[in-house]
Amino acid sequence: MLIALVLLVLAGCDTGTSPKGQVQADSPTDNAKSAKADVGLESANGMRATLSYASAGQKAPMAVFADAKGGDVTLSDFAGRPVLVNFWATWCAPCKAEMPTLDALASLEKGRMAVIAVSQDLEGRPPVDAFFAKAAIKNLEAYTDSDNALLAAFNNQLALPTTILYDxxxxxxxxxxxxxxxDDAEMAKLLREAA
Known part of the structure; x- marks a missing residue:
């Protein structure tokens, strides 16, 4: 489960403007974080991803999504500790492939960090519950965003899966x-960047 980090070259990155609808970082320190170059990640099983600091410092959106009991929740409900938010769907192959390791991470980080997976399935909880049962997901709750309100807060610009770490x-x-x-050791190091 070794993740190889490969630096990607970015030229002409505009870190001074935020995407429409997102909050601008408040301080030069926050903008300095967003100036870091993207990093390519490759898992031992061949999955590839990109680690990006381009939106570092921006506040979590206040959009409402549903918890496992169908109640309203926002990301601010997790304030006071770091939160790792995974946007996924049951029809997304890489989303399903990473879910068992996200479930393992939720167990490892219990008490230190909230690890939540928010499904973007338009059918709501039934396909999520079925997938969680089949994949033996035991540590994650079935959060859903069937109205895509949370996704819309990102101007519908998130590819699936996307996972965001908030401090x-x-x-x-x-x-x-x-x-x-x-649940890889390299990812554990990256997770320590949140205080």
Missing amino acids: SEGREVWRVIGGVEW
Whole structure:
């Protein structure tokens, strides 16, 4: 489960503007984080992803999605500790491939960090519950965003899977676009970037 990090070259990256609808970083320190180059990730099983700091420092959106009991929840409900938010769907092959390792990570990080997987399935909870049962997912709750309200807060610009790490103040640290093995030692080091 070794992840090889390969630096990618980025030229002409505009870190001074935020995508429409997203909050601009508040300080030069936050903007310095977003100036880091993207990093290519490759899992031992061949999954590929990109680690990006381009939106570092931005506040988590306030969009409402559903918890496992159907109640309303927002990312601010997890304030006070780091939160790792995974956007996925049951029809997405790399999403399903990484889910068992995300489930293992949720167990490893219990008490230190909230690890949540928010399904973008338009059918809501039934396909998520069926997938969780079949894949023996035991540590993650079935959060759903069947109205895509949370996805819309990102201007519908998130590819699936995308996973975003927020610090304890609700500011983005980094995001991973694509599937990875979340219980890998290299990912554990990256997760420590959130305070």
